Amino acid sequence: xxxxxxxxxxxxxxxxxxxxxxxxxxxxxxxxxxxxxxxxxxxxxxxxxxxxxxxxxxxxxxxxxxxxxxxxxxxxxxxxxxxxxxxx
Amino acid sequence: xxxxxxxxxxxxxxxxxxxxxxxxxxxxxxxxxxxxxxxxxxxxxxxxxxxxxxxxxxxxxxxxxxxxxxxxxxxxxxxxxxxxxxxxxxxxxxxxxxxxxxxxxxxxxxxxxxxxxxxxxxxxxxxxxxxxxxxxxxxxxxxxxxxxxxxxxxxxxxxxxxxxxxxxxxxxxxxxxxxxxxxxxxxxxxxxxxxxxxxxxxxxxxxxxxxxxxxxxxxxxxxxxxxxxxxxxxxxxxxxxxxxxxxxxxxxxxxxxxxxxxxxxxxxxxxxxxxxxxxxxxxxxxxxxxxxxxxxxxxxxxxxxxxxxxxxxxxxxxxxxxxxxxxxxxxxxxxxxxxxxxxxxxxxxxxxxxxxxxxxxxx
Numbered sequence: 001x002x003x004x005x006x007x008x009x010x011x012x013x014x015x016x017x018x019x020x021x022x023x024x025x026x027x028x029x030x031x032x033x034x035x036x037x038x039x040x041x042x043x044x045x046x047x048x049x050x051x052x053x054x055x056x057x058x059x060x061x062x063x064x065x066x067x068x069x070x071x072x073x074x075x076x077x078x079x080x081x082x083x084x085x086x087x088x
Numbered sequence: 089x090x091x092x093x094x095x096x097x098x099x100x101x102x103x104x105x106x107x108x109x110x111x112x113x114x115x116x117x118x119x120x121x122x123x124x125x126x127x128x129x130x131x132x133x134x135x136x137x138x139x140x141x142x143x144x145x146x147x148x149x150x151x152x153x154x155x156x157x158x159x160x161x162x163x164x165x166x167x168x169x170x171x172x173x174x175x176x177x178x179x180x181x182x183x184x185x186x187x188x189x190x191x192x193x194x195x196x197x198x199x200x201x202x203x204x205x206x207x208x209x210x211x212x213x214x215x216x217x218x219x220x221x222x223x224x225x226x227x228x229x230x231x232x233x234x235x236x237x238x239x240x241x242x243x244x245x246x247x248x249x250x251x252x253x254x255x256x257x258x259x260x261x262x263x264x265x266x267x268x269x270x271x272x273x274x275x276x277x278x279x280x281x282x283x284x285x286x287x288x289x290x291x292x293x294x295x296x297x298x299x300x301x302x303x304x305x306x307x308x309x310x311x312x313x314x315x316x317x318x319x320x321x322x323x324x325x326x327x328x329x330x331x332x333x334x335x336x337x338x339x340x341x342x343x344x345x346x347x348x349x350x351x352x353x354x355x356x357x358x359x360x361x362x363x364x365x366x367x368x369x370x371x372x373x374x375x376x377x378x379x380x381x382x383x384x385x386x387x388x389x390x391x392x393x394x395x396x397x398x399x400x401x402x403x404x405x406x407x408x409x410x411x412x413x414x415x416x417x418x419x420x421x422x423x424x425x426x427x428x429x430x431x432x433x434x435x436x437x438x439x440x441x442x443x444x445x446x447x448x449x450x451x
Binding site: 018019020036047 | 107119122123300307309310
């Protein structure tokens with residue numbers, strides 16, 4: 001996936017199981033994603049988050065709500081590592 | 089399975105504690121094991137399978153997590169000590185327990201269990217199949233009727249998980265406990281407790297979960313609510329592989345094969361003078377366990393002769409289930425137990441029967 005001009009979203013889940021499960025469903029649903037360490041600015045959890053391109057938001061939401069796995073919070077990556085919390 | 093355990097041991101990643109490649113690989117192993125359990129038992133949500141070190145820990149989590157002082161519970165006279173001892177502890181803490189007697193073949197009557205339910209009954213706990221007699225209990229009827237009475241249900245499936253089909257989509261049991269190293273063919277040190285959504289279980293152990301680390305209160309979501317501390321991801325990597333094998337083979341197919349071997353065992357043992365069998369003869373009513381005694385011989389001695397003379401390893405004695413032996417009339421000497429598995433062959437059954445014939449004749 002890598003850095004592109006399209007903004008990226010960071011999806012935070014409740015626990016590791018939920019991240020693994022979201023990854024499974026997103027991949028099955030054809031949504032390009034990658035696992036990243038949870039940014040410390042967003043939460044002090046020790047684990048993983050999922051990064052998805054903003055233009056895949058609708059498809060990601062569709063897949064995750066069907067799996068009853070909506071993220072705890074969603075953040076938009078701005079320049080200089082700042083995040084905006086956004087609705088999903 | 090052993091290769092998967094070795095691979096995970098050498099990688100040594102800790103799931104949920106970091107985001108590096110080794111941690112993620114371990115998290116994937118644990119996730120795979122959980123997903124495969126959900127598939128095997130037809131459960132919609134794999135997060136409700138909580139990993140424990142064995143069935144005993146799972147049963148303790150269930151019994152001690154659901155009962156409160158003043159509550160009443162119903163169980164049977166053929167439960168393992170991993171059920172009876174936690175109940176003893178709860179009784180000392182102000183609960184009461186009714187132990188419903190089973191018949192001489194170790195089978196319980198659903199009506200007797202349900203008629204012991206009182207106004208303050210919170211839990212009915214029944215073993216799916218006895219680890220001594222093999223008797224399969226009518227858990228379908230007990231669970232469905234207990235649910236209608238508003239009582240939580242716990243099934244101890246240590247002896248049946250992976251060898252007798254259990255369908256959580258059809259069986260509305262609240263709590264299901266099993267070990268990973270028996271019918272699920274995984275390594276020792278693995279087990280699970282399934283907790284149906286909405287069942288208010290208080291965690292017995294609290295601690296680090298890798299989630300909500302900013303909060304010093306235990307998470308309320310599954311599986312983290314009941315999985316604190318570093319998990320046995322090494323063992324679970326092995327369990328994930330053995331569950332894949334079972335899913336390919338099919339529990340129904342394992343059951344069919346084991347029932348054929350049980351029938352051969354019973355027919356052969358009945359023809360040997362001086363051998364007494366305990367538990368149901370009908371393989372359809374029996375999990376893959378046959379308990380027997382050679383008359384006039386200490387079960388430990390029978391076990392010793394099977395090993396020394398023929399290389400056959402069995403378990404003799406009380407099988408951590410003294411109440412089962414009291415029910416069968418085999419307390420305190422116990423019995424010898426032979427348990428065919430999915431890899432047991434008909435030739436091995438024939439070899440065992442021939443060995444038993446020789447031992448019985450040499451009395």
